[in-house]
Amino acid sequence: xxxxxxxxxxxxxxxxxxxxxxxxxxxxxPFAIAPxxxxxxxxxxxxxxxxxxxxxxxxxxxxxxxxxxxxxGGTISTFMYSASGAILSFIGMSIVHxxxxxxxxxxxxxxxxxxxxxxxxxxxASWIAQTWSILLYLPVLTFVAILSGIAxxxxxxxxxxxxxxLHYYKYLRESx
Amino acid sequence: MKVFHMFKFWxxxxxxxxxxxxxxxxxxxxxxxxxxxxxxxxEAVVSVDNEEIERIPLTGHEGNEILDxxxxxxxxxTVQLQDEQIRIQSSDCPDxxxxxxxxISTPGETIVCLHHRVVIEIEAEDGHVENEILSY
Numbered sequence: 001x002x003x004x005x006x007x008x009x010x011x012x013x014x015x016x017x018x019x020x021x022x023x024x025x026x027x028x029x030p031f032a033i034a035p036x037x038x039x040x041x042x043x044x045x046x047x048x049x050x051x052x053x054x055x056x057x058x059x060x061x062x063x064x065x066x067x068x069x070x071x072x073g074g075t076i077s078t079f080m081y082s083a084s085g086a087i088l089s090f091i092g093m094s095i096v097h098x099x100x101x102x103x104x105x106x107x108x109x110x111x112x113x114x115x116x117x118x119x120x121x122x123x124x125a126s127w128i129a130q131t132w133s134i135l136l137y138l139p140v141l142t143f144v145a146i147l148s149g150i151a152x153x154x155x156x157x158x159x160x161x162x163x164x165x166l167h168y169y170k171y172l173r174e175s176x
Numbered sequence: 177m178k179v180f181h182m183f184k185f186w187x188x189x190x191x192x193x194x195x196x197x198x199x200x201x202x203x204x205x206x207x208x209x210x211x212x213x214x215x216x217x218x219e220a221v222v223s224v225d226n227e228e229i230e231r232i233p234l235t236g237h238e239g240n241e242i243l244d245x246x247x248x249x250x251x252x253x254t255v256q257l258q259d260e261q262i263r264i265q266s267s268d269c270p271d272x273x274x275x276x277x278x279x280i281s282t283p284g285e286t287i288v289c290l291h292h293r294v295v296i297e298i299e300a301e302d303g304h305v306e307n308e309i310l311s312y
Contacts, residue, residue: 099186108187115194125288129295130226133286135201142198146191150179157182 001172009169010049010057014064017045021069029169040114046090047110053171055094060077062090077128081121088120089113102176106160107153114145114152204258209284217301218283220262222255224248225293234260234281234298249292250274262296 001009021042042065049058066086070079093113096104117143126134161168218234222245229247234257242265243255247290250267261279269291280298287296 059230096186096190101184103184104186104190105182105184107182108184108190111187111194112190115198124292129288129290129293131286131288131295131297132201133205133284133297134288136205138198138201139195142194146194154182 001169006053006057006135010053010060010064012055013045013049013061017042017061017065018068020045021065022072025114037119040117040145041148041152043089043110043113043117043149043152043165044156044159046086046093046113047106048159048166049095050090050093050109051106051156051160052166052173054173058094059090062086080124084118085117085122089116092116105153106157107150110153110156111146111149112124114149115142118142118145199293205284209282216283218256218260219299219301220280221297221299222248223295223297232257232262234262236260248294250289250294255296262298264289264294265298267292 024039024041027039045065046058046062049061053061066079066083069082074082089112093109093116096109096112118138122135122138122141126132160170198265219233220232221228222230224231224247230245232243237257237260239259241257242253243257244253245255248254248264250269254264254266256263256265258279261281263277263279264274266286267275267289269289271291272290274287274294280287280296283298283300284300288294
């Protein structure tokens with residue numbers, strides 16, 4: 001991958017993540033038992049970035065996505081929620097990905113990401129409300145996170161297998 | 177390509193690990209509540225913006241009562257006290273988490289409205305005093 005190709009690829013991934021996030025925000029939550037739980041489809045992009053780019057470049061995708069989503073109709077508090085969730089889940093996913101493709105699949109990586117995203121958001125929520133009992137909400141959210149993590153993992157797996165360019169980038173990443 | 181075949185060995189370690197971790201806060205909270213004695217007086221502490229507004233004694237309360245606390249911005253006349261339970265019965269916030277929480281009555285339980293930054297928490301008034309007496 002040349003430097004320009006990589007730059008364009010990072011920008012493409014970031015913009016796709018922003019669009020997916022914005023569309024998802026306008027869909028009402030399908031989980032009546034867990035208000036605030038989202039499907040987290042923007043995670044597809046983060047997972048693909050981790051599998052096709054170096055950790056530093058994948059971090060750039062996540063950072064760009066965070067700032068752009070905040071600028072496009074977010075507030076400081078939604079930025080704090082999404083930032084803590086996204087940063088925590090990115091760190092977790094990078095670590096799990098380091099286990100190697102023979103040990104852990106994309107599904108494992110995306111489930112970790114979805115779970116840590118919830119942990120980060122609940123930590124910020126309990127910090128804002130000054131009570132730790134918000135964390136009692138975690139089991140319900142984890143159930144949703146495992147389901148959506150599997151969905152995101154399967155989707156990302158199909159994309160990385162059948163989209164030729166992504167498959168090639170993944171091959172480059174694994175061989176380097 | 178079957179979905180089931182996508183899973184690898186470590187996935188089956190990660191999923192139970194995550195489920196166990198998600199119950200960690202519940203375990204810690206139950207453990208903490210074990211130290212509160214059963215006959216202590218319970219109070220509902222209403223706070224807005226991290227500032228304590230009102231303490232409502234719950235133990236021994238009987239009947240249905242609607243409290244008028246103007247500092248709670250969720251709705252007018254929204255805090256309902258029924259016997260030894262308390263709840264927020266209506267709110268104009270978008271997620272309605274506080275209303276869906278329903279009645280709370282045991283120490284450590286909370287009603288949280290992030291939108292209006294309202295927290296109602298049940299506290300045991302003299303739960304820790306008893307432990308000290310025991311240690312003399």
